[in-house]
Amino acid sequence: MNLSIVIPLLNEAESLPELYRWITDVMHKNSFSYEILFIDDGSKDNSWKIISGFTAADPSVKGIRFQHNFGKSQALHAGFEQTKGDVIITMDADLQDSPEEIPELYRMIIQDDFDLVSGWKKKRYDSVISKNIPSKLFNWAARKTSGVKLHDFNCGLKAYKKDVVKNIEVFGEMHRYIPVLAKNEGFDKIGEKIVIHQARKYGTTKFGASRFINGFLDLITIWFLSKFGKRPxxxxxxxxxxxxxxxxxxxxxxxxxxxxxxxxxxxxxxxxxxxxxxxxxxxxxxxxxxxxxxxxxxxxxxxxxxxxxxxxxxxxxxxxxx
Structure with a gap:
């Protein structure tokens, strides 16, 4: 199987039908063999009902539903455990990540031999004050602390070799630092690709201002774990x-x-x-x-x-x- 697409989500019922059609169109156009794993992180809307409809009609679609909201990192971990593809793509369910980027991300993993390729939302459609400026500060601190030279650690659109996702453990809120976790496990061929970022079409963001505070605290944690986690x-x-x-x-x-x-x-x-x-x-x-x-x-x-x-x-x- 070429691709496994892992999509964590929380209350994205309005976006799911359009996202599913968009992904399948790209997959068929590029003749990929693929699976789509939707990880419902405790949604309260009709997200799981919609996912159930996809799986009934399309055997390439699979779904996991958590009992309640455990967080994006836990959703990714559950998805990574079930993937069968040679290349794993992660993306958000809010239509801000474009499936049209997937073929090039796949090529960079297979042909350019990267272990991991992270998207870079160079042009963003988020609020400058509440997201853009804090995000730039956060990414600067992450680069300095981890030594991983990426512009956008928090971009949900990433591609991985299968070995990477099978050998890292994503927990807490460490989904922001998957490239650092991968580097700590010896997967240091990390690339970056500028990707299209689109304005949110439905609903509202599920992350508040607290994510930046938590992000910096997690940065300290991962710095400590990378330096002394295996030798306290x-x-x-x-x-x-x-x-x-x-x-x-x-x-x-x-x-x-x-x-x-x-x-x-x-x-x-x-x-x-x-x-x-x-x-x-x-x-x-x-x-x-x-x-x-x-x-x-x-x-x-x-x-x-x-x-x-x-x-x-x-x-x-x-x-x-x-």
Missing amino acids: MHLFGALGVLMFIIGFISACVIGAQKLYKIYTHQPAILITSDPWFYIALTTMIIGTQLFLAGFLGEIILKTRTNIQRYKVAESIGLTTSK
């Missing part, structure tokens, strides 16, 4: 040892000063009356706790099991995987 002892252990040594040396100096005053018969107060003694003691305690945090982190990494972060209410057209 390298951070916490190193800081802990350093702080313990500083505290221990400080305590020894304070003790030596008191002993010297006693030896030279100088007036000396009790060592426990010196505030610097407690500062040194606190530093040693914090250092010990940091070291233990790193040690426990290593144990957790060695013993953790995969935890499913969403619950599927029902699915259509999919075989149950063991």
